[in-house]
Amino acid sequence: MTAPAGPRFAPRWLELRERADAAARAPELLRPLRTWLSHRAGSPGGLVIRDLGCGIGSMGRWLAVRLPGPQHWILHDHDPELLAHAGERMPVTAADGTPVTALTERGDLAALTAADLAGTSLVTASALLDLLTLDEVEALAEACTGAGCPALLALSVAGRVELTPAEPLDAEFAAAFNDHQRRTDRGRSLLGPDAVGAAVAAFERRGWTVLVQSSPWRLGCAESALIDEWLRGWVGAAHAQRPELAPEAVAYLRRRLEECAAGELGVAVHHTDLLALPRPPSGSK
Numbered sequence: 368m369t370a371p372a373g374p375r376f377a378p379r380w381l382e383l384r385e386r387a388d389a390a391a392r393a394p395e396l397l398r399p400l401r402t403w404l405s406h407r408a409g410s411p412g413g414l415v416i417r418d419l420g421c422g423i424g425s426m427g428r429w430l431a432v433r434l435p436g437p438q439h440w441i442l443h444d445h446d447p448e449l450l451a452h453a454g455e456r457m458p459v460t461a462a463d464g465t466p467v468t469a470l471t472e473r474g475d476l477a478a479l480t481a482a483d484l485a486g487t488s489l490v491t492a493s494a495l496l497d498l499l500t501l502d503e504v505e506a507l508a509e510a511c512t513g514a515g516c517p518a519l520l521a522l523s524v525a526g527r528v529e530l531t532p533a534e535p536l537d538a539e540f541a542a543a544f545n546d547h548q549r550r551t552d553r554g555r556s557l558l559g560p561d562a563v564g565a566a567v568a569a570f571e572r573r574g575w576t577v578l579v580q581s582s583p584w585r586l587g588c589a590e591s592a593l594i595d596e597w598l599r600g601w602v603g604a605a606h607a608q609r610p611e612l613a614p615e616a617v618a619y620l621r622r623r624l625e626e627c628a629a630g631e632l633g634v635a636v637h638h639t640d641l642l643a644l645p646r647p648p649s650g651s652k
Contacts, residue, residue: 378423378452383593385425388493392521393580393640397433403517403644404434404488413437413465414488419479420444420495421471424453426521430491431458431467440469441487447473479506481513489517496523496641497548497562500555504562508569508643515645518570522582522638524548526560528601531633532626536619543605543612550608563639570643582640588630595627597634 404414413436418427421442431438438461442453450471457469484490490511496504511518526545530537548559558565567577586594598620606616626632 378449380596381423381425381449383596385423385428387584387586387590387593388425388522389429391582391584391638392429392493393582394433395580396519396578396640396642399578399644400489400517400519400642401434404436412439415439415441415486416489416491417441417443417484417487418453419490419492420498421453422449422493424456426491426493427453427457427469430519431461433462435461435463435465437461437465438467440467442469442471443474444471445473445475479510481510484510484514484516487514487516489519491519491521493521494523494638496520496566497557497559499558499562501558501565504558504565505569508566508573508575511643512570512573512575512645517645518643519640520566520643521640523563523566523641524560525563525581525583525637525639527635527637529635529637530623531635532631534619534622536615539612539615540602540605540619543609544601547604547608563641566641566643574646576644576646578642578644580640582638584634584636584638586634586636591627591630594632594634595624597636598623598627 414434416427416430416438418424418440421427421444424442427440427442431440440457442450442457444450444453450473454469454471458467461467490507499507507518526548528537528541528544545560549557549561551557563579567579570577586597602616602620602623606612623632
């Protein structure tokens with residue numbers, strides 16, 4: 368029950384970004400989530416949480432220790448190597464010291480239904496929503512609302528990047544990268560930066576409350592290894608989308624990598640976190 372098979376993400380890249388992801392995720396969404404989940408905490412076995420497209424399990428490691436009560440996590444991904452990483456490194460205790468257990472499961476988000484989510488307390492995902500199509504976002508919203516299961520969907524790309532110091536070419540590469548995020552991949556038209564808006568509309572159309580918070584990466588010299596890797600992928604995707612950028616891309620990337628190596632480059636990559644809850648959200652004012 369994860370995204371249809373797409374680009375394979377190397378464990379090294381996911382490891383590299385884990386600390387930045389943890390710092391970026393919006394803690395403001397945890398209070399309404401805890402309030403809603405508190406009404407489920409007394410159920411036999413505690414909370415059941417499904418992590419879609421779990422990768423190496425970064426979301427589980429971040430969230431499990433921030434939620435009280437016993438938890439059983441089901442980690443979904445199409446990549447068996449990533450699932451192995453995720454399953455081995457989940458926390459064993461929750462915020463209040465109660466047990467956390469986990470199992471891994473391969474599957475396809477395209478087949479996710481409300482029946483699949485029966486007994487699930489929460490669906491969560493990180494850096495997944497923007498890799499989906501409109502139909503897949505609608506199907507996810509239908510499955511969650513049909514099962515009465517909240518969704519915490521973190522770190523969806525927002526389509527805005529800021530590099531410091533700025534260059535005139537920054538905007539051109541950013542626009543090309545955003546077009547790449549919206550590309551048609553093996554017959555699937557990806558939403559990219561439009562995914563959050565589509566998800567908000569999908570859940571609200573079904574009568575749910577949706578809360579959104581900004582969750583940007585703010586990277587400096589301490590994250591030079593991540594900036595280096597991100598820059599190569601960002602410029603590479605922009606170039607792949609617009610081959611006419613080739614002459615500028617080589618020199619631009621070289622300049623930016625030199626700035627990164629010298630500790631002189633700052634990067635803000637904007638994301639959005641989304642929490643969808645049955646309306647009205649329990650305990651909200």
